[in-house]
Amino acid sequence: xxxxxxxxxxxxxxxxxxxxxxxxxxxxxxxxxxxxxxxxxxxxxxxxxxxxxxxxxxxxxxxxxxxxxxxxxxxxxxxxxxxxxxxxxxxxxxxxxxxxxxxxxxxxxxxxxxxxxxxxxxxxxxxxxxxxxxxxxxx
Amino acid sequence: xxxxxxxxxxxxxxxxxxxxxxxxxxxxxxxxxxxxxxxxxxxxxxxxxxxxxxxxxxxxxxxxxxxxxxxxxxxxxxxxxxxxxxxxxxxxxxxxxxxxxxxxxxxxxxxxxxxxxxxxxxxxxxxxxxxxxxxxxxx
Numbered sequence: 001x002x003x004x005x006x007x008x009x010x011x012x013x014x015x016x017x018x019x020x021x022x023x024x025x026x027x028x029x030x031x032x033x034x035x036x037x038x039x040x041x042x043x044x045x046x047x048x049x050x051x052x053x054x055x056x057x058x059x060x061x062x063x064x065x066x067x068x069x070x071x072x073x074x075x076x077x078x079x080x081x082x083x084x085x086x087x088x089x090x091x092x093x094x095x096x097x098x099x100x101x102x103x104x105x106x107x108x109x110x111x112x113x114x115x116x117x118x119x120x121x122x123x124x125x126x127x128x129x130x131x132x133x134x135x136x137x138x139x
Numbered sequence: 140x141x142x143x144x145x146x147x148x149x150x151x152x153x154x155x156x157x158x159x160x161x162x163x164x165x166x167x168x169x170x171x172x173x174x175x176x177x178x179x180x181x182x183x184x185x186x187x188x189x190x191x192x193x194x195x196x197x198x199x200x201x202x203x204x205x206x207x208x209x210x211x212x213x214x215x216x217x218x219x220x221x222x223x224x225x226x227x228x229x230x231x232x233x234x235x236x237x238x239x240x241x242x243x244x245x246x247x248x249x250x251x252x253x254x255x256x257x258x259x260x261x262x263x264x265x266x267x268x269x270x271x272x273x274x275x276x277x278x
Contacts, residue, residue, distance in 0.1 A: 009150045009203050009265070011236050042227075046235065049212040051225030062238055064148050073188040086190030088181075088269040091276065096185065097150050097267045099201055101240050103277060126148070128236045130227040137230065138242060139278070 011064060013126035014049075015042040015112075021122045024067060024093065037107070040114040040127055047112050053130065054109040060138070061102045062129035063121045068098035103133050150203060152265035153188075154181040154251075160261045163206060163232065176246070179253040179266055186251050192269065193248040199277070200241045201268035202260045207237035242272050 019038035040061060042050060053059070072094040074084040087095040104116040114130075158177035179200060181189060192198070211233040213223040226234040243255040253269075 008152075009205070009267075011148045011150060012209075013147075014235050046212065046227075049225040049227045049235070051213060051223065052228035053225060056228060060240065062236075062240070066148070070151075073185065074190060084190065086188040086192060088185075088188045089191035089195060089271055091270055091273060095268060096153050096188070097201075099238070099268050101199065101201070101270075101277075128148075129234060129238050131230055131240075132228055134230065138240075 011128045013043070013064065013128060014046045014130070015040050015127035017063065017119065017121045017123065017125040017127060019119070019121065019123045019125075021120060024122055026122075035117055036120055037115065037117050038119050038121070040116055040130070042112040042114065042127070042130075044112055050109070050112065053106070053114070053132075056106055056132045058133040059104050059106050059114075059116065060129075060131045060133050061104050061116065061119060061127060062131070063100045063102065064126040064128050065093045065098035065100050065121070066126055067093075067122070069094040070096055070098060099128070103138070150267045152182070152203065152267060153185045153269070154179050154266040156202065156258065156260045156262065156264040156266060158258070158260065158262045158264075160259060163261055165261075174256055175259055176254065176256050177258050177260070179255055179269070181251040181253065181266070181269075183251055189248070189251065192245070192253070192271075195245055195271045197272040198243050198245050198253075198255065199268075199270045199272050200243050200255065200258060200266060201270070202239045202241065203265040203267050204232045204237035204239050204260070205265055206232075206261070208233040209235055209237060238267070242277070
């Protein structure tokens, strides 16, 4: 099946980020160094999928950056000088599919609530996947 | 807006993987060590988004694993012993949103075709995002 004619994949939000960050403009450029702590609330129907997550130290949290623009294919160069950059050569939140992948430290698990450190997604950002971070696959 | 009631995000395939791997069963468990080379064909309408990608050595390729099952929340333990694992504590391709994140070496760029090493997605797998891999963000 040609992916251009196949039905478009629809994402199901499996949870939501609760964070002190309210506005993308507040997000530090180095979100991870700032060590922002946030809570991932996994929706109750996905609780069985969390079995064993508490044994992991680090996770990849895949978010849908719902406030992003999807129609931008290029963004200005970071320093304002030079030609525009294609979004696939940047980590701009604006891109055709505004997915973000955050490696986080898992601090604690309380039922369907995960305390994590190192995510600069704003409060209310939908979460679409969680995976263990595995050096063999991710480094 | 509550993400549970917001419209569900729809992904646009931005390209497709061309690979010698035809069947998930062929995929080596250590796909990256096997160093499989594949081509990412980016659809022509997204060519402007590739501007500057050729300057990068490593990319994250985000794929939609279109052959996966989305209804499984748990999978058997790897060694067949022990209780089932929640999919969010595994890298199983079967998960509510079957997204895969592959860090690859970028070998060459020829127009809208990217030669990459280190991806075990099968031939025909839709690509939904490309990002530069940045140690500060991804390690």
